[in-house]
Amino acid sequence: MEHSNRESWRALPAAQQPDWPDRAALRSTVSALSAAPPLVFARECDTLLDRLGEVARGEAFLLQGGDCAETLDSVSAESVRNKLEVLLQMAAVLTYAAAVPVVKVGRLAGQYAKPRSQPTETRDGVTLPSYRGDAVNGLDFTTRSRTPDPARLQRVYHASAATLNLLRALTAGGHADLDQVHEWNRDFVALSPACRRYERLADEIDRALGFIRACGMNTSTLRTTEVFASHEALLLDYESALVRTDPDTGRRYALSGHMLWIGERTRQLDGAHVAFASEVSNPIGVKLGPDADPDDVRALIDLLDPHRTPGRLTFISRMGRGRVRDRLHGLVEAVRGTGADVVWACDPMHGNTFTAPSGHKTRRFDDILDEITGFFEVHRALGTHPGGVHVELTGEDVTECVGGGSEVCSDHLHLRYETACDPRLNRGQSMDLAFRVAEWYSAEKRRLTPPRPEPATHHPEAVPTRADYVPSLA
Numbered sequence: 396m397e398h399s400n401r402e403s404w405r406a407l408p409a410a411q412q413p414d415w416p417d418r419a420a421l422r423s424t425v426s427a428l429s430a431a432p433p434l435v436f437a438r439e440c441d442t443l444l445d446r447l448g449e450v451a452r453g454e455a456f457l458l459q460g461g462d463c464a465e466t467l468d469s470v471s472a473e474s475v476r477n478k479l480e481v482l483l484q485m486a487a488v489l490t491y492a493a494a495v496p497v498v499k500v501g502r503l504a505g506q507y508a509k510p511r512s513q514p515t516e517t518r519d520g521v522t523l524p525s526y527r528g529d530a531v532n533g534l535d536f537t538t539r540s541r542t543p544d545p546a547r548l549q550r551v552y553h554a555s556a557a558t559l560n561l562l563r564a565l566t567a568g569g570h571a572d573l574d575q576v577h578e579w580n581r582d583f584v585a586l587s588p589a590c591r592r593y594e595r596l597a598d599e600i601d602r603a604l605g606f607i608r609a610c611g612m613n614t615s616t617l618r619t620t621e622v623f624a625s626h627e628a629l630l631l632d633y634e635s636a637l638v639r640t641d642p643d644t645g646r647r648y649a650l651s652g653h654m655l656w657i658g659e660r661t662r663q664l665d666g667a668h669v670a671f672a673s674e675v676s677n678p679i680g681v682k683l684g685p686d687a688d689p690d691d692v693r694a695l696i697d698l699l700d701p702h703r704t705p706g707r708l709t710f711i712s713r714m715g716r717g718r719v720r721d722r723l724h725g726l727v728e729a730v731r732g733t734g735a736d737v738v739w740a741c742d743p744m745h746g747n748t749f750t751a752p753s754g755h756k757t758r759r760f761d762d763i764l765d766e767i768t769g770f771f772e773v774h775r776a777l778g779t780h781p782g783g784v785h786v787e788l789t790g791e792d793v794t795e796c797v798g799g800g801s802e803v804c805s806d807h808l809h810l811r812y813e814t815a816c817d818p819r820l821n822r823g824q825s826m827d828l829a830f831r832v833a834e835w836y837s838a839e840k841r842r843l844t845p846p847r848p849e850p851a852t853h854h855p856e857a858v859p860t861r862a863d864y865v866p867s868l869a
């Protein structure tokens with residue numbers, strides 16, 4: 396990207412920024428972060444850009460997932476490992492089903508800031524600022540906890556560094572070994588109430604791995620993998636403090652994560668978030684809700700991907716199951732007309748949230764699946780690539796979304812409702828989702844494969860007789 400208007404975003408309105416009471420403390424935190432080492436490396440962002448270019452061209456599939464809101468207290472070896480494992484398990488199933496590489500991008504190591512529908516929350520007549528993520532304030536409903544505190548930005552930086560460090564160690568150190576990941580998948584299938592349904596696919600993967608080994612192929616490349624980090628670029632003070640110029644190329648990168656996205660509430664064309672993203676070279680995502688129109692997407696492409704770099708832009712559609720079939724079609728058509736090679740991803744979570752009678756924010760597994768199905772149908776009708784999925788999930792057995800193979804119902808929500816913001820798929824529901832998407836691919840393959848001609852069978856009456864080739868005398 397060209398950055399002639401470096402930092403032009405500072406003059407533009409920025410939605411959803413916290414009201415930091417202590418501006419001097421904010422300035423000192425920002426200046427400390429500006430001097431700190433970056434969290435990721437520019438070349439890694441370029442690698443992800445290449446991978447997303449493959450997704451945009453239909454040669455790979457994107458799996459982006461993780462918490463709605465990471466919390467500082469939940470950064471433990473176990474929780475990071477569990478999240479990584481569920482992403483790897485889903486990716487193994489999806490790689491086999493889609494028969495293309497799966498690009499794995501976590502919503503992690505930086506997903507600490509939340510846009511909110513309401514600036515304040517009232518409980519029992521007491522009104523306090525809404526929780527905006529651990530980067531800003533605390534979830535506890537007290538004045539002290541809900542007051543935005545800039546010192547949290549530094550804690551987020553260190554927590555993200557620790558998460559990335561572990562992620563890199565696990566992915567490079569053998570924890571991503573495909574045979575092992577497949578064993579975890581076999582365990583999931585064995586224990587799943589939908590065991591019979593998923594067994595056939597798991598057996599097919601078994602045979603494929605057996606074939607690779609039998610051919611004596613070197614499976615060492617299957618022991619390590621790439622997992623990238625992404626988060627919503629919401630807090631521009633934090634993000635801009637971690638922008639660095641790459642000494643080799645002179646290009647600027649937001650080095651708080653590999654990929655950043657702009658949320659549905661901050662994608663104003665004349666707003667600071669879009670301008671900020673236009674000034675850095677990372678792969679950029681933009682959420683598109685049901686009100687996005689073709690002019691919006693064309694303008695976003697001109698602002699964020701003026702050079703039409705494949706994979707630079709990922710449009711993350713989050714329409715809701717009832718509207719995806721109707722709203723997405725026109726947007727995909729509009730993008731096609733621009734010549735941009737964007738990634739289309741489906742976020743089936745944010746358009747399907749509702750409040751259960753118990754007061755918990757939740758989502759139904761079947762609605763999530765239906766939105767993904769609608770997303771695939773739209774792309775099938777247009778002949779475009781349904782590039783991937785973007786989901787809120789966790790590796791823990793929480794009870795936040797209802798449905799799925801183990802049938803979490805609304806009466807169970809209180810049992811392990813642990814999210815700080817939106818309801819996540821638990822480990823089993825995430826795997827259910829991967830297997831169900833895989834089933835969609837299998838059905839699609841059957842649909843597209845013309846039936847083979849029946850093998851010739853021997854019918855005595857069909858055997859030509861002399862009369863068939865001796866011209867009739869008649």
Ligand SMILES: O=C[C@H](O)[C@H](O)COP(=O)(O)O
Nearest residue numbers: 463509510511512513816817
């Ligand atoms: O991802 C998060 C939520 O969807 C977003 O913060 C809005 O949530 P709210 O409507 O509870 O504020």
Ligand SMILES: C=C(OP(=O)(O)O)C(=O)O
Nearest residue numbers: 463658659660682713745
């Ligand atoms: C806030 C989020 O999504 P959206 O911007 O699509 O509402 C999110 O991804 O957590």
Ligand SMILES: [Mn+2]
Nearest residue numbers: 463787816817
């Ligand atoms: Mn969310």
